[in-house]
Amino acid sequence: MDIDRDTLMLMLRRMWMIRNFELKVIEVHSAGEFTGAAHPYIGEEAVAVGACAALKDTDYIAGNHRSHGHPIAKGGRVDKAMAELYGRVDGYCKGKGGSMHLADFSIGILGESGIVGSSVPVAVGAALAAKIKGEDFVSLVFFGDGASNQGAVHESMNLASIWDLPVIFLCENNQFAVTTSYSTTVAVEHVSDRAPAYNMPGVLVDGQDVIAMYEATVEAVRRARAGEGPTLIEGLTYRFEEHSLGLGRVRRGEYRTEEDIDSWRNRDPIVIHEERLISQGIATREECDAVNAETQEEVERAVEFARNSPFPKESDLFEDMWANPIPQP
Numbered sequence: 001m002d003i004d005r006d007t008l009m010l011m012l013r014r015m016w017m018i019r020n021f022e023l024k025v026i027e028v029h030s031a032g033e034f035t036g037a038a039h040p041y042i043g044e045e046a047v048a049v050g051a052c053a054a055l056k057d058t059d060y061i062a063g064n065h066r067s068h069g070h071p072i073a074k075g076g077r078v079d080k081a082m083a084e085l086y087g088r089v090d091g092y093c094k095g096k097g098g099s100m101h102l103a104d105f106s107i108g109i110l111g112e113s114g115i116v117g118s119s120v121p122v123a124v125g126a127a128l129a130a131k132i133k134g135e136d137f138v139s140l141v142f143f144g145d146g147a148s149n150q151g152a153v154h155e156s157m158n159l160a161s162i163w164d165l166p167v168i169f170l171c172e173n174n175q176f177a178v179t180t181s182y183s184t185t186v187a188v189e190h191v192s193d194r195a196p197a198y199n200m201p202g203v204l205v206d207g208q209d210v211i212a213m214y215e216a217t218v219e220a221v222r223r224a225r226a227g228e229g230p231t232l233i234e235g236l237t238y239r240f241e242e243h244s245l246g247l248g249r250v251r252r253g254e255y256r257t258e259e260d261i262d263s264w265r266n267r268d269p270i271v272i273h274e275e276r277l278i279s280q281g282i283a284t285r286e287e288c289d290a291v292n293a294e295t296q297e298e299v300e301r302a303v304e305f306a307r308n309s310p311f312p313k314e315s316d317l318f319e320d321m322w323a324n325p326i327p328q329p
């Protein structure tokens with residue numbers, strides 16, 4: 001597939017943006033600048049970036065608790081994302097959602113959720129809305145290998161298939177649900193092997209290769225827009241860090257071998273993309289390094305933005321809710 005230079009460089013920029021955002025989050029979280037769980041996406045950047053590069057702003061995404069990479073890949077603002085992690089009013093959800101709740105409807109980010117598997121029916125609902133209204137948008141949902149065993153996920157796939165909905169199910173198979181290997185919980189060899197049961201294509205993709213992810217998603221988007229129904233894509237990838245910041249009890253090598261960790265770290269998605277860009281004469285080493293440096297600076301500015309933003313007022317606590325549980329006088 002012919003991919004123009006702008007798109008290839010945008011992919012590199014977004015992967016570096018996610019990487020540098022996550023490295024900074026680890027740093028400031030360890031320093032105690034904010035509390036609560038945060039789930040690093042380091043190592044998995046090519047999955048979201050490749051997929052989102054195949055979408056338009058008007059297409060929707062929904063995601064899960066590993067929640068920072070998806071909105072950044074869709075073009076979300078890192079300052080608003082960082083402010084949300086810090087619980088500040090300038091954050092995506094006015095500081096009331098935190099790390100696992102980043103949403104921006106203006107560029108199709110329906111939101112992330114900490115309830116494993118719960119975004120999958122939400123994305124199917126968005127796709128149903130597209131079909132009922134006759135509007136030209138597709139909906140893509142990111143979920144993990146652990147989530148792929150949830151009942152709501154199977155119901156969603158069945159419903160999407162019988163109604164030929166324009167939805168893409170993107171399983172980010174990073175091979176572990178916290179400390180449980182998917183090989184002990186998924187009854188088939190690959191999550192994508194489940195697709196025939198729902199009469200949709202199942203595509204296994206190298207999740208460290210941003211271009212492979214892009215190409216698989218382009219075809220799934222084409223199907224969805226043509227009214228041919230959903231696709232299940234499995235991006236086989238690896239979580240370089242531990243499940244969550246602040247998890248504490250789990251140490252490197254306890255549930256996965258040192259060799260496994262090191263061999264996957266050697267397949268860093270950013271390195272793979274940069275080496276290809278350089279060897280094909282699309283970018284120089286200096287240009288790639290500049291992208292890294294620029295995104296680091298943008299992340300630094302995002303941290304300053306977050307630090308300078310106030311906390312929400314106590315009196316605003318029950319605003320922006322579907323219903324106010326506190327009886328009003």
Ligand SMILES: Cc1ncc(C[n+]2csc(CCOP(=O)(O)OP(=O)(O)O)c2C)c(N)n1
Binds near residue numbers: 065116143147148178
């Ligand atoms: C319904 C539900 N069950 C359990 C949990 C606790 N939990 C949080 S993340 C997680 C693992 C999810 O694994 P996976 O879907 O593979 O995503 P990953 O963390 O690997 O990206 C679990 C069990 C939860 N948040 N929601």
